[in-house]
Amino acid sequence: MSIKKVITHILLLLMIFSIVVPVSTGYAASSDDILGNLASSTISSGSNSGGSGLFDKLFSFLFDQVLGPVLNIFGNKNTSTSAPVKITTLPPTSGSTGSVLNEGVLKGKVIVVDPGHGGSNPGAVGNDTRESDNNLAVGLKLRDKLVQSGAKVILTRDSDRNVASKGSSLGQELQARVDIAEQNNADLFISVHTNSNPDSNIDGAMTFYHGGDSAALATAVQKALIKQTGAVDKGTSTATFYVLRNTTMPRVLIEMGFISNPAEAARLNDNSYRNNIAHGIYSGIVEYFNNH
Ligand SMILES: [Zn+2]
Incomplete structure (x- = not known):
């Protein structure tokens, strides 16, 4: 030698x-x-x-x-x-290049998209806008993008209405959303919400998850969402929201931004920004299925 x-x-x-x-x-x-x-x-x-x-x-x-x-x-x-x-050239971290994603991975996947609130419950309200409207607008755009890639998408609501029958309690309203995901054997459950805080200076997007494979889904969605929108990255976190606690498939709840922050509320009310949010969530979902 x-x-x-x-x-x-x-x-x-x-x-x-x-x-x-x-x-x-x-x-x-x-x-x-x-x-x-x-x-x-x-x-x-x-x-x-x-x-x-x-x-x-x-x-x-x-x-x-x-x-x-x-x-x-x-x-x-x-x-x-x-x-x-x-030798210092390491492979790019996953999800950093949207252009190489294989969108075919969505073919046949059953994805339940849940625009939070609606009907008698507008959710958070601020700066002359309502959470339920933001959630629905983004949910519909997300549905279109997923369907175009071959996914089977079920919206818990596609108009400004409650999901459970009239006069139901909040618990029944949330359970109705869970039931849609469970009864359709969804591969993913994606709940879309808008945040609010007494401090109007706070802004940014975050993604919540509960258990198992959902952490990877949350990370992929959050990363793509921030990349697409440029929103302040408030990261991912575990949470025990009803719809996360009671569904069994990989699932996340996305807080797209703060309706209590005037500038962010204006963006959340803007059609092209809503499209960016939907595209970010969509890219994160594709990224997740590329790896699972
Ligand atoms: Zn909400």
Whole structure:
């Protein structure tokens, strides 16, 4: 074994420990991605070493393309000035590029879209606008986008009305929405709401979830929603809202923005902004199904 290889072995071990050890405690998947990318870069780089097997190629690649140039151990041999950059190029995080999403994943999926409130219950009211109107407008746009991609969409309401029969309690109203999702064996339940706060300075969008696979759905939807709208990112959070607690499929409740903030209320009332919100939620759903 050459001195070059011995040094490369040692440096490689140090590198692997530095990558794997700190990351593995919380983000095993991320370290998988890093190592997976390392290995695939190695294979596709067409190493010119005489060694055979993955590890020989890996060692040679690391030495020739990375460690050699960076540490300049053996002078200028085999170096190229741009080489060290290659290994730092990690794959893009999922969902960062909407254009590569495979929208075919929605074909045949049953998705229940639930525009919150309606009828006798307008939800939050502020700046001369009503939550129930925002929720319905976005829900209808979301329905159209999902249907265009082949999903079967069921709206809990498609007009300004209650879902449960007249005179029902709030609990019955919410249960009626849950029933629609459960009885149709929905693959997803997407509830759309508008937030409110006594402090009119507060604005931004957030996505709530409850249990299991819903965390990944919430993350995908929130990320795409923020990317599409530019709204303040208030993140994702677990919550025990009735419709989340009592449905069993992956499910989220989206608070699109604050009706109590004058500027955000105006945006929520705007047709093109509503379209952006719907498109963001739609992209998040596609992203979720691309990975599940
Ligand atoms: Zn609401």
